[in-house]
Amino acid sequence: MANEDIVIVGGGLAGATAAKTLRAEGFSGRIVVLAAEAHPPYLRPPLSKDYLLGKSGEDALPVVPDDWYSTNDVDLRLGARAAELDTAARVLVLDDGSRLEYTSLLLATGARPRSIPLPGAGLAGVSTFRTVEDSRRLRDALAGGGRNVVMVGSGWIGMELAAAASSYGSTVTLLGLEDVPLAAAVGPEVGGFFRSLHEAHGVRFRLPASAAEITGASGQVTGVRTDSGEILPADLVVIAVGVVPETGLAEAAGIGVRNGILTDAALRTGTAGIFAAGDVANALHPFTGERHRSEHWSNALNGGKVAARAMLGVDAVLDTIPYFYTDQYEVSMEYSGFPSLASGSPVIRGSLEDKSFMAFWQSEGRVVAGMNVNWPRAAKPQKAIKALINARTAVSPELLTDPSAPLDQLLDQLPPEA
Ligand SMILES: Cc1cc2nc3c(=O)[nH]c(=O)nc-3n(C[C@H](O)[C@H](O)[C@H](O)COP(=O)(O)OP(=O)(O)OC[C@H]3O[C@@H](n4cnc5c(N)ncnc54)[C@H](O)[C@@H]3O)c2cc1C
Structure with a gap:
């Protein structure tokens, strides 16, 4: 193994976790991590939650301490972008023209915010949201409150950003294509719960509605015109309409891509x-027998571990049940689970009205x-x-x-024939 070169393209959670796992598994060869961003790999979930709210600082973001890479002889190259992949020669070309040979290579290039062709999208005050710079900029703009914020997109990120902006004392309007926010992910009943939660905090919804134009004056955003013609005043607009996997490098190299880079269960x-691994991988999941591309933290963490082991020839499959979380107000x-397998409305234990279910x-x-919402952790709902x-x-x-059937005993209580 000492003679092998492993190159990891992408300095996010998946890439950093893979590097960490390689060393933990005893790999003593060369590891290079190419990170296009200027920072060592960091966690993104706090960017729309505690970090944005000023409750935690940048010290809470790194995946591993900054000195871990040098201490563990991992060649982390910041601001380095992989530009071309020659899979026959096993050579990666960087955007500065330098070349890297590899024995195994991990594509952990993540995803980028989806952009929509919207007149005015280039005005100052309009942004997408993915990086620590995006979060820092929004936090600074929100500080002091009193802003008019329009969120284009009512998915998880749009909702979390709306919660943060409203908590700072801004007037927030959310536009989304669905009748009920998050309905595509969790159905109208639970989506309606989140809508009511936001409305109780003063957030306004325009649903279904799309942004037709972003208006501005002197280069600065002044509002959003919706497809119904309504003008929503805005001095900050965030376009949060999902992400697209960063598959360009793989595609150009002839690697199979369909809604992400196609892999087996060993990635x-x-x-x-x-x-x-991570947001970019569309991996076969042993539970469903189907491919699954997850855009969540736990998938990047577990995928990084599995890919590292698989690169070392150790038996490993990504068979964990998909998991994610959100904090809003x-x-x-x-x-946890497989929304694609679900049919019909969910069964509710507890009470939506009490916000504990x-x-x-x-x-x-x-x-x-x-799903568990504000459910006592001691009951181990997950x-x-x-x-x-x-x-x-x-x-x-x-x-x-x-309610009288203890959660941890539900399986024991099934009749034998079930
Ligand atoms: C604001 C925000 C909040 C989130 N909140 C949650 C949450 O609450 N719960 C949850 O489960 N998930 C959450 N997520 C999702 C989670 O953060 C992602 O699933 C996770 O970051 C994916 O990690 P990754 O390593 O696959 O990709 P990324 O984090 O996207 O990292 C990939 C890295 O690769 C770099 N890169 C791309 N191409 C190249 C190249 N050619 N050469 C070199 N480098 C390259 C990119 O610049 C990037 O830094 C959130 C995401 C965001 C943006």
Whole structure:
């Protein structure tokens, strides 16, 4: 292994975790991490939550301490972008023209914000949101409150940014294409819960509505004209309409790409020596037997670990149940499962009105996804949800919602024939 060269393209959570795992597994060869950004790999979830709200600083962002790379003999190259990949010669060309040979290569290039062709999108005060610079800029602009903020996009990031902007005392309007925010992810009932939460904090919704134009004066944004002709005053506009996987390098090299870089469950692409992990990977999931591209923190973390082990020839598959979380105002939510398998409305345990509930999505009686909102951590709701999903056993809605049935004993309480 000492003679092998592993190159990791992408200095995000997946890339840094892969480097860390390689060393933890005893790999003693060369590791190069190419990070296009100017910073060592950092965590993005705080960017739209505690960091944006000023509750935590930049010291909470790094994936590993900055000196970990030198201490562990990892060649982290900041501001270095991989430009071209010659898979036959196993050579990577950087944008400065330099070349790197590799034995194995991990593509952990993540995703970039989707852009929409919107007149006025280049005005000052209009931005997308992905990096620490985006978060710092928005935090500085929001400080002191009193801004008019329009959020284009009512997905998780748009909703978290709306919560932060409103908490700073700004007037916030959210535009989204759905009738109910987040409905595509969690259905109208739970999406409606999040809408009510925001409305209680003064956020206004325009749904379904899209931005037709961003208006401005002297180069600065002044408002957003919606497709119905309404003008919403704005001095800050964030376009948060999802992300697209950074597949350009892989595509140009002839590696299979379809909604991300195609991999098997060990995160191997179809090209010898090349692996993909994190937001950019569309990996076969053993649970569903289908490909799944996740844009969440836990997938980048677990994918980085699995790809590292697979590069070392160790048996490893990414078979963890997809998980993500969000924090908005006084609400903390965690979700695990496979929304694509769910049919119908969720079964609710607890109370939406009290902002403390669990939601279970089922398919043919089996739990395929579940969420907990402000549910006591001591009850280990995520552990219970994952156990129910893994059991692949039908559970009655009555049992799921029965407050007298302890969460950790739901499986024990199933009738033997179930
Ligand atoms: C604001 C925000 C909030 C989030 N909140 C949550 C949350 O609450 N819960 C949750 O589960 N998930 C959350 N996520 C998602 C989570 O952060 C991502 O899933 C995770 O960052 C993906 O990690 P990654 O390493 O795959 O990709 P990225 O973090 O995108 O890192 C990829 C890196 O590769 C670099 N790169 C790309 N191309 C090249 C190249 N050719 N050469 C060199 N470098 C390159 C990019 O510049 C980037 O730095 C959030 C994301 C954002 C943006």
